[in-house]
Amino acid sequence: MHVKLIKHLVDLGFQENESRIYLAILELGSGTVTDISKVAGLNRTTGYDILERLCLYGMVHRSVTGKKRIYAAEPLSRLGHFLENKKKQAERRLEDLKHVLPDLQSVHKTELKPVIKFAEGTDAMQNLYLNILDAKSTIYSILNLKNYAETFHEFGDYQLAERMKRGIKQKCLTIDTDMSRWWYDKTYKGNKKREENTQYRWLPWDGRYSTGGEIMIFDDKVIGMLSRASENVAFEITSQTVSDFLKIIFEMAWEKTGETKIETKIKKKN
Numbered sequence: 001m002h003v004k005l006i007k008h009l010v011d012l013g014f015q016e017n018e019s020r021i022y023l024a025i026l027e028l029g030s031g032t033v034t035d036i037s038k039v040a041g042l043n044r045t046t047g048y049d050i051l052e053r054l055c056l057y058g059m060v061h062r063s064v065t066g067k068k069r070i071y072a073a074e075p076l077s078r079l080g081h082f083l084e085n086k087k088k089q090a091e092r093r094l095e096d097l098k099h100v101l102p103d104l105q106s107v108h109k110t111e112l113k114p115v116i117k118f119a120e121g122t123d124a125m126q127n128l129y130l131n132i133l134d135a136k137s138t139i140y141s142i143l144n145l146k147n148y149a150e151t152f153h154e155f156g157d158y159q160l161a162e163r164m165k166r167g168i169k170q171k172c173l174t175i176d177t178d179m180s181r182w183w184y185d186k187t188y189k190g191n192k193k194r195e196e197n198t199q200y201r202w203l204p205w206d207g208r209y210s211t212g213g214e215i216m217i218f219d220d221k222v223i224g225m226l227s228r229a230s231e232n233v234a235f236e237i238t239s240q241t242v243s244d245f246l247k248i249i250f251e252m253a254w255e256k257t258g259e260t261k262i263e264t265k266i267k268k269k270n
Helices: 003-011 016-028 033-040 044-057 078-107 122-134 149-165 178-187 192-197 240-257
Strands: 060-065 068-073 115-120 139-144 170-175 198-203 213-218 221-226 233-238
Touching: 003 016, 016 033, 016 044, 016 068, 033 044, 033 068, 044 060, 115 122, 122 149, 122 221, 122 233, 139 240, 149 178, 149 192, 170 178, 170 240, 192 198, 198 240, 213 240, 221 240
Parallel strands: 139 170, 170 198
Antiparallel strands: 060 068, 115 233, 139 213, 213 221, 221 233
C-alpha cells in the first residue's frame, strides 16, 4: 500500500483501515468485498464493515451484479464534502459540549491537594498561559515587563484580543519600568474600552528584588510566567486555598496603591 497516501488520508480525518480500503478501491476501480479487502491487507469482515461505512460517508457506492455486491469509489471531489461534513460535526459537538460541560463539572471530583504543572520554553509557556482564557473571575496580575515583553509582546497582543472578546477583566499591579510604560502606552493608553477592561496600578521599582515575568491569580489557579533568561519557565498551581491566600494579599496591595498612578523615579536604567 502507499504509506504516504495512507498518512495523508489519516491527516484528513480517515481512520487507518478506512484509508487502506479507500486506496484499494481507487487502485481496483471497483471490486467485491473479498477483492478490495485482499488488496488492503485486511480480513473480509473488517473490509465489509469499512466499505459500508464509506458508503455512509458518500465516498463509495455499491451495486449488485447477480449475487455479488460490487463497490466503487465516488468522484474524488467527494473528499471535499467529506471534510465539510467532518467540520460541521465538530461544530455541532462543540455546541453540545457547552450544554454538557456544566453537568460534567458538577460530578467531577477535584483533588484536594494542589496540582502543579510546569512548562519550559516559549511555546510550552504560551500554551500554559492560554489557560487564563477560561477564567470565570477577574484576573489579578503582578507584572514586571522587563525581559518579558521583549519576548512575549506579540503573544501578549493575541491573548489580550482573545480576553477582550470573552469579557475577562484583569487588574495589574505593575512594576514601574521603562518597558512597562512603553507597553502600557502602546497597548492601553487612550483606548477607553481596554482601560476599563484592564486596570493598571504602578509599583515603585526596587532593586532589592529580582523579578521578570508575571504572576496571575484567578478562580482556583495561580499561573506564573518566569521570563528571565536563567529561568524561562512557567508553572500553574491549581488550589483554591493557595489562590485565595494570594488574592487577599493582592487586594491589600491594590488598595494601598490608590486610584492614581504612582510616578516613580527609576533608580536604575532598565
